[in-house]
Amino acid sequence: MDIHNLFTDARVPSSGERFDTLVQQGNVVIERIVSSSDITPSEYVQVQDEWVVLLTGEARLEVAGRPVSLKAGDHLFLPAHTPHTVTQVSQGATWLAVHIHPR
Numbered sequence: 117m118d119i120h121n122l123f124t125d126a127r128v129p130s131s132g133e134r135f136d137t138l139v140q141q142g143n144v145v146i147e148r149i150v151s152s153s154d155i156t157p158s159e160y161v162q163v164q165d166e167w168v169v170l171l172t173g174e175a176r177l178e179v180a181g182r183p184v185s186l187k188a189g190d191h192l193f194l195p196a197h198t199p200h201t202v203t204q205v206s207q208g209a210t211w212l213a214v215h216i217h218p219r
Contacts, residue, residue, distance in 0.1 A: 122171070126150050128208045143219050149211035151175070151202070159201045164217040166194040173209025177202050 120138070127134070131154040139146040151173070169191035177184045177192075179200045184192065194200055196218070 122148060122212070123210070126210060128152055130154070132156070133202075133205075143217040145215040145217070147213050147215070149213055151205040151207075151209040151211070153205060153207040155202060155205055157201045157203045159199055161197060161199045162194075162215070163196055164215045165196050166216070167214045168192055168194065169212050171210045171212055173206035175202060175206070175209055175211075176204040 122138075126148065128150055129152045131152050133149050133151045133155060136148045136150075137145060138148055170186045170188055172188050174188070175186045177186065177200055179192070179194065180198055186192065
């Protein structure tokens with residue numbers, strides 16, 4: 117059994133977001149996302165369900181055309197095919213995302 121720390125090597129990128137896969141098992145992928153405040157909003161429409169929790173920082177998203185504000189500890193379930201865009205995020209915001217791919 118290997119023990120890892122979620123915040124080890126969580127360097128903030130100079131721009132955009134960094135996605136690190138932590139676990140991939142069957143149809144589930146768990147990733148850590150570290151955000152720079154210098155982002156270019158991009159819409160995601162994914163084939164998989166996603167559950168995401170904001171561990172540190174603050175973020176603003178648009179989910180299916182509706183504004184959503186998150187603070188540390190807030191989590192959100194995004195069903196497959198739900199359009200979502202991160203529009204603003206604090207420097208160094210850290211997320212944990214669980215992707216549940218169709219079988």
